[in-house]
Amino acid sequence: MPRFILNINDIEYTVEAPERMPILWVLRDKLNLTGSKFGCGIGQCGACTIHVDGTPVRGCCVPVKALEGKVLRTIEGVPTEHPVKESWRKLDVAQCGYCQTGQIMSAIALLDRKPKPTREEINRAMKGNICRCGTYKRIKNAIKEASKNQIA
């Protein structure tokens, strides 16, 4: 089985996996980094969102082979005190919480790119992340809150 060297959350991992295996399953089943979630397997729900070189990607659709030499960040690599997590905490956004790690990764990528996003920009960046508990109102407000705090 092929072997891959991956840089995840500033740690170097060596894993054996089929080259077509999506990074989501490498994280979950091989490395026990289970904060990235499985929701749909076809990039429709965003629960598996991670950062590759700072860009949000759907981990369920990206094969491990494509990620050697890239910088990967998962929810486990985002500090607890990160302004986005703080605003999520302040507004008590999560209900079941299953989609929220993906939501947070999408929100961080948005704010890194656009520190003061407009309503349309928030909608566009977050539209790929489904929440069936329906926490959208709080997600929008938490992004605005984090945007304020990041600048301050």
Added chain:
Amino acid sequence: MKRRFFIQTVSLGSSGFALGAAVPFLGSNDSLGKKVVFEPNLLMSLGEDGIVRFKYTRHEMGQGSFTGLAMIFAEELGADWEKIQVSQADYDEKYGNRLYGNTGGSGTVRRMWEPLRELAATARTMLISAAAEKMNVPTEECFANNGLVIHKPSKQRVPFGELASLASHQEVPKTVTFRDVADYNIIGTPKKNLNQDKILDGKLQYSMDVVVDNMVYACIVRAPIMGLDVISFNAEEVKNIEGVVDVLQVSNRLKEVDESDTKTSMRNGVAVIAKDTWTAFEAAEKLQVEWTDSPLENGNMESIENDLAMAKGNSATYTIFETGDVVDEFKNTTSTFSRTYRNPFQAHALMEPMCATADYKKDRCEVWSSTQHPNRILQRTGKVVDRPISFFLLHNLPCGGSFGRRFYDDFITEAVVLSKMLKRPVKVVWNRKDEIATSGYHALQEEEHTVSLGENGKILGWRLREYMSAQTEELQWAFPFQIYYNTQRLQEVVQVPFRLPIMAWRSVQAHPHALGLESFVDELAKYLGKDPLDYRLELLENQIEFPKSFGEKRFEVNFNSVKEILVPRAIRVYKELSRLRNQYVTSNGENTLGFAGHSFGPTFAGQMAEISLENNKLQVHKITCVVDCGLVINPQLAANQIEGSIIWGLSALYYNNITLKEGKVEQQNFHDYKVLRIDKSPEVEVIFLKNEDAPSGIGEPGVPPVAPAILNAICNATGKRIRKLPIIGIDNLELA
């Protein structure tokens, strides 16, 4: 509002409950190795460190009762909220149905309200006795608050931790007095979701995250139609795929058993066992299964339409209730008004697909999964492997959404059966298409309302015929209360032979019921030339004598609770909505309004939808929800529930539609089973009416009014009435 339960003294002897659950004993070790010195009941222990450890005996699925139940317990104990530690209890029959019953029907807080306060008050009474003994003062002069017992006259105080040992020697009281709502300092405050921190760091463990030594992963190809069986499959070819461990047939051994209460919801299928989830998923794609034939006389949407049309001429399968001779009334009047509304099949599409891990050994089977009904599930799973409930150790983990789906045993039974066959731990993971296409569904249902009208539009008789699948009868506990009793009423069910398995779904029967009733009342008001919102209040405030008995006694309807709790709540909610409407009109609001309200259990929720329709593009700008749910335990988490319910209702109104072709579900994933995304989520405001009655449930009541409120608004804007869900074309609305 009248105080019904505060400053209430409860005799524990009469229920035998707190005493039965009380097991005072001295000096044991809990699972953390911490010395426990006061363990007055099955749910609580107090150590010398002053930490109160509370066990949560329900299922947390995002509704927040993990936090809410702890708040109720801590409040009644007089504890310091910062010193409460909550953990999930494994399922154990020792808790009984009262402490570890099912989680559903928005009933966790409602059903645990009394037992939790009895247990906590008992423990508090013992702590106070211990403190009085220690301070050498009369118990009557002491009270507990914020983790301290305080001697009122001297202001001496003793922290709970210092009383732990002494409290365990106190006599268990025969009666206890509940704390006064005026003294509450935990209930009614916005405490954070206790799982929030773990969630944000990706550390909350869901069923999907379970890892057990030596475990293998299973993906099951299930019968595309419930009841089909496996004839053959290409086992050898799939077994040769790298990473595949085995390929096994799983069969529902109980298919002959027809008693609904013992029937497993598991489908027949073929399981691919692999060394990781992805390999199991991929190999399952290569599996070719030949299934037995099925007579599919109603396997297509056309045949379902035909069956529904045929059913219109059929007499009722059963009557839910009947007061007076409504049918006779119809014969005698010339003027009737009748409309029919349709709810389609809908899937749950919960974020975390179902998952269960089982480790089946000779003397015990350990299970890691998420279930709303551990007792029933283990009973059913147990029947399949011929073992009693006590054979199982079930770790009931928080789940990524359930909405009724995890009431059913199939995914757990599958893991148990496979682990037994393989003699090693097996984790069964459902793929998204399994969850959308081979599950159970919210039922397709038609609601046909007919009234006969006398002079001045007086309603003389009101008939509701509900056309529904036979299996829906299992959900009769969720049949909503009737709140309009202005006339003789008849409610009857005509069963239609749909073959799709039916399951509970957030707000269950209240969803189709509200769609029908609250659209119909609006239509009727307009037909009579009345304002729909005023008309609802007119109906509610001019009720005839409530029926004492009715038709066949197969449905438990507590008319007293309808009359004394629900109708006054509905009136208060609609009056508040009237006030909001006046405010909106006075402030020159530009959008069109629509209103609807409905009950779920004893909770009543009413909504005002603000919409606009430019060039047929529907925009829902804001939904304001007014709720009367009795005492609000946690205003923050309760508001979350209503906000989420509205998003759930919008998904149902805009998109959710499961269709059949040759008996099989046509949808597979989020691309063809759409749900609401953030860009279409409106502004939401939640208003809780102040009420100190017992808390009555918050997880589902926000759902039912959404569709009718918006459909009523659409009709107000266009004059056109949509009577079928989902609506077609949000951006270019199709108006019949």
